[in-house]
Amino acid sequence: MDIALKILEWTAGLAGFGWFVWWRLQKDESGPWGFVIKGAASLIIGYCFIRYGVGMFREGGLIAVVGLAASMACALALGVIWRDDLLGAIAHPFASFYEDETPLESKPYYDQAEAKRMAGDFPAAVAAVRAELEKFPDDFDGRMRLATLLAEHSEDLAGALAVIEDTLLLESLAPGQIAYALNTAADWHLKFARDSEAARLAVERIITMVAGTNAALHAQQRLANFTTPEMIAHEDNHEPIAIPEYQRKIGVRRKFVAAEKPDINTEERRLHDRLAKNANDWSAREELARLYVEEFEFYERGLQELEILITRPGQPQREVVRWLHQRANWQVKLFNDVEGGRATLKRIQALYPKSAAAERAAMAMLYLQPISKFEKKKAEE
Numbered sequence: 001m002d003i004a005l006k007i008l009e010w011t012a013g014l015a016g017f018g019w020f021v022w023w024r025l026q027k028d029e030s031g032p033w034g035f036v037i038k039g040a041a042s043l044i045i046g047y048c049f050i051r052y053g054v055g056m057f058r059e060g061g062l063i064a065v066v067g068l069a070a071s072m073a074c075a076l077a078l079g080v081i082w083r084d085d086l087l088g089a090i091a092h093p094f095a096s097f098y099e100d101e102t103p104l105e106s107k108p109y110y111d112q113a114e115a116k117r118m119a120g121d122f123p124a125a126v127a128a129v130r131a132e133l134e135k136f137p138d139d140f141d142g143r144m145r146l147a148t149l150l151a152e153h154s155e156d157l158a159g160a161l162a163v164i165e166d167t168l169l170l171e172s173l174a175p176g177q178i179a180y181a182l183n184t185a186a187d188w189h190l191k192f193a194r195d196s197e198a199a200r201l202a203v204e205r206i207i208t209m210v211a212g213t214n215a216a217l218h219a220q221q222r223l224a225n226f227t228t229p230e231m232i233a234h235e236d237n238h239e240p241i242a243i244p245e246y247q248r249k250i251g252v253r254r255k256f257v258a259a260e261k262p263d264i265n266t267e268e269r270r271l272h273d274r275l276a277k278n279a280n281d282w283s284a285r286e287e288l289a290r291l292y293v294e295e296f297e298f299y300e301r302g303l304q305e306l307e308i309l310i311t312r313p314g315q316p317q318r319e320v321v322r323w324l325h326q327r328a329n330w331q332v333k334l335f336n337d338v339e340g341g342r343a344t345l346k347r348i349q350a351l352y353p354k355s356a357a358a359e360r361a362a363m364a365m366l367y368l369q370p371i372s373k374f375e376k377k378k379a380e381e
Helices: 002-027 033-059 062-094 111-117 121-136 140-153 156-166 175-191 196-209 213-226 231-234 266-279 280-297 301-312 317-336 337-351 357-367 373-380
Strands: none
Touching: 033 062, 111 121, 111 140, 121 337, 140 175, 156 175, 175 196, 175 213, 196 213, 196 231, 213 280, 266 280, 266 337, 280 301, 280 317, 301 317, 317 337, 317 357, 337 357
């Protein structure tokens, strides 16, 4: 049993010593060879310390003084060799409380490319971005920078669109990144190629690739009011507008002709035509609600149109909150219905509890006040 314990002690000791040596080889700033040299020098000094320093000290008398001096010299030499390691071992537990030892994340830097772009050296900027992309091929920001440089500064629309197509093949893209890339491609089709059909196809790809997301909903809104070939042709062939000479002393005139209200039938027909093409056209339905409420005082019809927007499934939270605030605003200012406005704002809290929108609704409820007689009379005038 004693022999087994001795073997275990020696084995554990040698294993611990071997692990320590391997660990120091990895951690030593001077490299593996530096640690080996320091270790060999320490062995020699340790031998001298035991052989001469301790041995001479044991003899006593005057020779013991020499042994003591030799021992001190050996200890000083060991301290010089291992001073950095000793100081690091002592200071590390305290420094770890203040220093973040998390390794820095490796990421691309486009400062040089941006400087080249601002200086007007676009080929050098393209080369700088490509150099970073060779190290970080999946960086979305770098790919879009490269596409922008090609399309907007190098007149290479085909190359920019090729970069976007290659970017869309990345597996780690978020829906917002896909939408941004395809919307950018659509903008370039309209701006540089004047091709509304290609631009429309790019936006339609958003709906297909990220179906059911807010990005797809916003793409549908863009398609509802998309630029047509006729609109592009009109922009390209428009004639300059002749501005007539302004009338002098217009400020002293007493009579002003009020702007005519838009014809209800024409405006309603125009907005209904837009909604017939796309029932999810938010802007058309919201414009129709404003037309009913603010221009023609068809309050109930306007609130109904707004309620369609609010209750439609899948609407983005930001838009629903905005429409509910608009409804509450109309209820208070047009109907003087403070309780109705408060109930509308409470719907925000019920739909999105414990959110920033719910907190803003709670604050808005504190400031709801009935319209005074003076304000009501002034509004009627």
